[in-house]
Amino acid sequence: MAQDVTIFYFAALREQMGRERETVSLPAQPITVESLIQGLRQTDASLNEVFADSPRLRVAINQTLATFQDIVKPGDELAFFPPMTGG
Amino acid sequence: MAFDFTEDEIQRYSRHILLPEVGGTGQAALKAASVLVVGAGGLGSPAALYLAAAGVGRIGLVDDDAVELSNLQRQILHTTQAVGTPKVDSARARLEALNPDITVETWPMRLTAENVDALVQQYDVVCDGCDNFATRYLVNAACVRAGRPLVSAAVQRFEGQLSTFHPARGGPCYHCLYPQTDGMAQGLTCGEAGVFGAVTGVMGTLQATEALKELLGLGTSLAGRLLMWDALSTRFTTITLQRDPTCPVCGDMERETSDG
Amino acid sequence: MKTPTDPSAFRPLDSFSPEAITLDITREKCPMTFVRTRLALDGVVPGSVLAVRLRGEEPHKNVLRSVLALGHAVLSEQTEADGSVVLTILKKDPAPAG
Numbered sequence: 086m087a088q089d090v091t092i093f094y095f096a097a098l099r100e101q102m103g104r105e106r107e108t109v110s111l112p113a114q115p116i117t118v119e120s121l122i123q124g125l126r127q128t129d130a131s132l133n134e135v136f137a138d139s140p141r142l143r144v145a146i147n148q149t150l151a152t153f154q155d156i157v158k159p160g161d162e163l164a165f166f167p168p169m170t171g172g
Numbered sequence: 173m174a175f176d177f178t179e180d181e182i183q184r185y186s187r188h189i190l191l192p193e194v195g196g197t198g199q200a201a202l203k204a205a206s207v208l209v210v211g212a213g214g215l216g217s218p219a220a221l222y223l224a225a226a227g228v229g230r231i232g233l234v235d236d237d238a239v240e241l242s243n244l245q246r247q248i249l250h251t252t253q254a255v256g257t258p259k260v261d262s263a264r265a266r267l268e269a270l271n272p273d274i275t276v277e278t279w280p281m282r283l284t285a286e287n288v289d290a291l292v293q294q295y296d297v298v299c300d301g302c303d304n305f306a307t308r309y310l311v312n313a314a315c316v317r318a319g320r321p322l323v324s325a326a327v328q329r330f331e332g333q334l335s336t337f338h339p340a341r342g343g344p345c346y347h348c349l350y351p352q353t354d355g356m357a358q359g360l361t362c363g364e365a366g367v368f369g370a371v372t373g374v375m376g377t378l379q380a381t382e383a384l385k386e387l388l389g390l391g392t393s394l395a396g397r398l399l400m401w402d403a404l405s406t407r408f409t410t411i412t413l414q415r416d417p418t419c420p421v422c423g424d425m426e427r428e429t430s431d432g
Numbered sequence: 433m434k435t436p437t438d439p440s441a442f443r444p445l446d447s448f449s450p451e452a453i454t455l456d457i458t459r460e461k462c463p464m465t466f467v468r469t470r471l472a473l474d475g476v477v478p479g480s481v482l483a484v485r486l487r488g489e490e491p492h493k494n495v496l497r498s499v500l501a502l503g504h505a506v507l508s509e510q511t512e513a514d515g516s517v518v519l520t521i522l523k524k525d526p527a528p529a530g
Contacts, residue, residue: 093409095331095400095402096328097328105402141350141353145411148410149411149414150349150411166333168326168349169326169327169331169333170304170328171327171328172214172216172327172372195470195473196470196471
């Protein structure tokens with residue numbers, strides 16, 4: 086449990102994923118957001134599709150804007166959200 | 173410091189004047205203030221209505237579209253009778269009916285790199301509720317150059333996002349938050365273009381509230397935070413933002429403070 | 433639509449020096465009693481004295497409480513022969529906005 090992180094998906098991502106949150110386990114060694122997602126994409130088709138557009142997606146770690154190069158720590162809360170422009 | 177309110181204005185704004193944080197001084201500041209509303213659609217409708225009702229002395233509306241029947245499920249400025257007429261005309265008629273004491277300026281045009289600066293410079297605060305990323309980047313860059321606070325709102329389906337960008341006071345600009353959006357609009361399928369009408373009402377009303385806070389210097393500015401609201405789960409999420417020191421839009425600008 | 437403010441309600445104000453002004457709200461109902469008082473207070477510089485004439489228990493209680501809540505001082509509460517009450521208010525420095 087101590088190695089878990091919670092991931093939240095916002096807006097279109099949530100719809101594409103079909104879920105708004107999930108818990109995933111971290112490997113023992115430090116890992117970036119990018120690497121975590123690359124790993125998850127291997128086994129999850131909808132996640133793979135969502136993150137095909139990743140340059141446009143933003144990530145927050147513990148409610149603070151972060152980058153895909155930041156390190157994820159056990160217990161972190163990740164949130165992925167897209168730009169939107171409907172008015 | 174004596175106020176030049178008419179008796180009608182005193183009655184109209186009495187519930188503002190009663191607020192310790194607003195009073196006659198704040199109401200006079202609103203009367204002297206101006207806001208540019210980009211997009212007279214789902215967000216611009218409630219935003220402009222509340223700004224007009226609040227007594228913002230001069231409101232500019234930018235939109236080059238005509239009212240369509242499919243707009244009326246959420247764009248509450250416009251009426252069935254106005255279908256086919258320019259949105260800015262329909263909007264002006266509605267706003268002037270609501271508050272004849274204010275000035276409504278209409279700009280029935282598409283914003284371009286050539287015209288955006290001259291327009292933004294004429295207003296104290298800009299509210300962006302437009303429907304495309306190209307305009308959002310144009311408006312953001314013009315606000316950065318003019319040092320104007322930008323209150324930016326967006327909706328999609330059942331969700332909304334809202335932030336205030338005012339890098340002159342520290343904090344990020346729109347481009348710091350979303351450096352890349354190319355292809356996003358095209359990525360939406362027809363089925364994804366749906367929007368729950370009342371969601372635009374909530375987000376546009378929040379946008380007007382934040383714009384009024386900026387004009388009056390009330391409370392804590394939303395600058396440096398992104399508010400996301402999901403209507404289906406009834407959940408607000410706030411993300412703390414940072415400016416991007418390498419941002420091509422605001423990275424080099426001089427700032428009044430060094431935070432963010 | 434536009435009707436100028438009743439000139440008897442506000443005397444011309446000089447924003448550069450403290451002064452004494454009077455305001456009659458005996459014909460107003462809540463909450464316009466305090467709307468008038470607030471406008472008059474916001475229209476003068478700190479250190480100015482405002483005499484507010486009002487009538488009735490509710491306006492007396494409400495205006496007094498609201499004035500004190502804004503941080504101003506009530507120097508006196510004088511009952512007049514006609515039963516009205518005159519609150520003499522000293523305007524203090526404005527509280528920080530927000």
